[in-house]
Every structure is written in C-alpha cells, then in structure tokens.
Amino acid sequence: MIDSLTATDDRRDSGIEEHMKISIIMADPAMSGGDRVCAIYAKLLTEMGHHVNVIAPKKRLLPFKQQLKRLLKGAGWLSTREQKQNHFDMLGVEVTYLEATRPVVTSDLPDADVVIATWWETAEWVAGLADGKGAKVYFIQHHETHQGLPVDRVTRTYRLPLKKITIARWLVDLMQHAYQDSAVSLVPNSADLDVFYAPARGKQAVPTLGFLYSHVEFKGVDTALAVIEAVKRRIPDLRVLCFGNVKPGETLPLPDSFEFEYDPDQGHIREIYAQCDVWLCCSRSEGFGLTILEGMACRCPAVSTRCGGPEDIIQEGQNGYLCGVDDVEALADAVVRVLRSPEQDWRAMSDAALARATGYSWQDAADLFEQALEASVRRGPR
16 A cells, blocks of 8 residues: 555645545445445545545335235335435435436536446446546446346446446456456455454354345355255254344245344344354355455354355465355355364464454555545546
8 A cells, every 4th residue: 555645745746636526426325235335435535534425316215016025025014214224324424315216417416536336327327427527436346247137238337438446356357357447446345343343252152153144146045044954964053143134035934943133233243243153155146245254353254155255355274164156065064164173273263264354444445445546536537
C-alpha cells in the first residue's frame, strides 16, 4: 500500500482533490452480504473525508402473488419493515431513493469524481451516464450468471468500458481472461473485528458445526444437509447451528434437531460462530465467503468447497480444508477430521483461523478501495 504522503502527492500531480465526490449506485438495498460490503465502504469512505452519495430506485416490495408463494412454501410472509431493512440503515448511511422503481439516470446524480456500479443492472445504468458524473467504476462481488438472471445481459456488463474492482483472485482472473480486461483491481473483504471476535477457547463439550442457510441453489445447502447427515452417522451427538435471512421452507427443510436463527443481529451471529468447532460452506460458487472469514475471527476453523472466494481464505490443513464442489464424502471426511482432532491440534487450527481473519482490517480494505478509485479518476474515461 502507498503511504499518505505519496497518496497526497499523487492527488496533487493528477489534479485529484484530496476529498473525492463519490456516487454509489445500488439496485435494491437489502440485507445481503454484498450490500453489507457496499454499506461498509460508504461509511468508511465518508469517515475518511470523502463526499459519498448513495442512490437507489424506490424500494421494490414483493407483490401479493409472490408473498402467497412464500406462504405456500412455508417461508412466511415478509412484513414491509422486513423488506425495507438494509445494511445502510443499520450502519447509519443515508440512501437517496428515487420517486419510482426505475433506472438511475444522469439527472438523478450530482456531478462527482467517480460513480460506482454495484450490480449488473446498475452497470448498465452507469455506462449510460454523462461523463460529468464521474469516472465509471464497476464493483464486482460475484460472477452473476446464476439461474434466473438474464445471462446474456449480465455477461455484456463485464465487457463494458468501466474500471473494475473486485474482491477475490478468481474474479480477477475471470475478468482478465474471459472478458479480456487487464486493468482489474483486487480489494479483498475483511471481517468487522469490532463485531466478530471470541476469547481463546477449546473445542465444545458436544461437537458443534455451523452453516449459513439459504434458498439460493448455488449456496449448496442441499449438499450441506447431505454432508451433515454423513457426519452424524460417525458422530451421532453432533450439534448443528445455522442462521439465515430466509426461513426454512418445504423445498429445503431442516431437521428438527437443528438450531436455526432467523435473521439474527450481528452480535448474535458472533455468538453462533463462537459456539462452533467447524464452519461448513458447501457453495457451488462463492464470490468471497464472508461468513467463513467472520467465523475465523471468532476462532472457528472452516471446511469449504473449492468454489471461488474461499480459496483465498482457507489455508489447507492450517485453518481449514478445501474439497471439491458437491463432494459429500470428502466434505464429511474433512469435517470429521476437524471435529475429532486432538485438542492441541484443534487449538492450533483455531489460532491460525484467527490470525487469518485479523491480519487485514476493513480500514486496510477501504485504503485499497480508495486507491483504486483514485486510479480510475487519474485514468479518466475508457
């Protein structure tokens, strides 16, 4: 990282003001992990003295038919408050909402030094903005070619002439090789160490596993359930903790013995991590894997699929294990290896997990993000 004197000199030489005017364009602020990352950057960049405006269309509320489908699937009815809850509000970051659910256009924004797209739809919007709205940046947290999305439109956004910032090495490689863009900045996520922490601890008296519950197919919860069933055959008294921002439904039910928490606050999530001997991630694709890093900040080793982001976090055999996607047998073996490891070996793995999580802070990430934005302003339109 460059020091503050060099950064100031670079700004002066390039005509960049010490404090940038930054617009962040959101599609639908909510409680997703990706939105949380955007909210953290908005907050930290503001604290660093930059002028940050977050703009989004009017909040989309679920129509009656979609709510009814949720009820029939056992997922429950979402109140207006639950639908409007988002990480920006939780972090005290103001969002300016448009008067309607529509794309953000040039007239909606103040002139700025840089404007940031945070999702494939917003990349389309940002590409069409007038140059006076700032250098155009695309913050990419996943390869959004998932089932249910318009894949052709999404992939076209990765070829737009926008400066790319992304969060994991696999995404850098993908943007460089699949989309022929050599100018991609890597800014990994961190864990919020003021929220996620735990005192030195040993293994639980009852072997305990944790995982994130989701209805999203690529999150691999169906595989996780198969892995846990295989582990339980070998460790019958296994305790299972999980949480999620959706309730278990009929299409992906949880056994009665699982301890599930619906939409817990961050402090309670910390308590869940701190009770686990191993954190399980069975995603088929993962932009970063923030729950893995948060668990490690709470001294929890992890077992994950080789699905992208977790490959940057897990050091094989030191703070966890990596296995093939959907390889139930290998994942179960790795989980059992962690749970049955001698106390001293588990503590060494726990210490390595903590060291990985605490070696890089959100402020470090914000400094790198700031540098990437400054580089975009210096380079100008592409």
